[in-house]
Amino acid sequence: MVTELFDAVPSSGGPSATSILNKIPTKRIDAKITAAAEEGIPEQGEQSGGYAPGYAHLSHLPLLPLYSEKQVGILEKHYERKMRKVQQMNANDVDRNITKGDKAMLNVVGHVSGASGMVSMKRWERRLQGASVVSGNMVVAQDKRIVFTRWTLQAAQGTPWFVDVVEHRYLNPGTSFITKGNGVLLKVGLHPGRHNGKVTLRLIEKVAKGLSTQKIWSKNWNTKICDAIMLVEDGVERPMDIVARIERPISSLESYEVIKRFKSGWVVPVLQ
CATH class of the missing domain: 1.20.5 (Single alpha-helices involved in coiled-coils or other helix-helix interfaces)
Incomplete structure (x- = not known):
């Protein structure tokens, strides 16, 4: 070892x-x-979180793994x-x-x-x-939190659709307090028939326009923590709910690998 x-x-x-x-x-x-x-x-931080009680019926859907064997191999090298x-x-x-x-x-x-x-x-x-x-x-110090959140429309009618978000939150050394420098990446898993597969979302101070299914949108520096998302339709903002959230302390070296997997290999579930 x-x-x-x-x-x-x-x-x-x-x-x-x-x-x-x-x-x-x-x-x-x-x-x-x-x-x-x-x-x-450094000892790897423990993962916390899971599905919200109101969405436990969707817990069979996978969430982005925050650990991988590849991360262990990267640390070894x-x-x-x-x-x-x-x-x-x-x-x-x-x-x-x-x-x-x-x-x-x-x-x-x-x-x-x-x-x-x-x-x-x-x-x-x-x-x-x-x-x-x-x-x-x-680069291996556990000085960030990696946070994965799945969102859906509040009181959605019919088949729900999801927005998956990854945040890498920078921590003040030796504390759990967020410091300046949060980054956000998201993917939308929409049914192709909805608005031609493109939507606009508001993330507190940022607006993500014309998002296509399974395409990455990112703001990698100085973005506020993503604790609210609105779907914008015809000038009307509709709030979204947190379906599930998982997080853990993480190092820069591991964070890069998680983000790379989210960008290149992760597919947001699309229900039929």
Whole structure:
């Protein structure tokens, strides 16, 4: 498993008390890099939600999966790349590769011999490689919520039709509060006979016009949370109901894969 693979990477152990590293103002950078190198795979968030009670009779219809085996494979490949970076970084770890005697000698004669400059160069090589390790952790941090919602007309007469919506909501670090940067994607699953298969929807501050069946409409940045949708017909706005909603915390790396599946492979159910 990828967890076992990554955990097998030796810890750099952090700077020693006698290290020259402790005598420079950037020692916090090294500590952050070391901590990032030792981090394992973040625990995936639990999915919540389901069908609304008033629409339980439609619960046999599938909802977009928010997990997939492909997502696991993407995470594995990402951590394999990270492990290779960690190994390269450790090759330039001055604390690991220079003995205490060498450190003491370099501290005394470094300014004369120039050896301290060699140590500084190795340390900065480690930091450059460590920067990619830190940024690699950022794309797997559970700092978003992926939300899938199915909508239908309120008190719809006859066979219901649906609008499926995916949102990737950005969270403030370490909290569950939404920050600026929500994105919305939707697909309409209309019967072909309705308005020639095209509709107009209002999503709070956005208007999606002329939507064809199973075609993607998206606003990927700075869109308000999609907590209301109106069907616009002949200038009249008709409210829609939430049929089902599921959501979970998710990382950027996983979110891209879910969105890709929604765009290219997901078909909104069309009832006959």
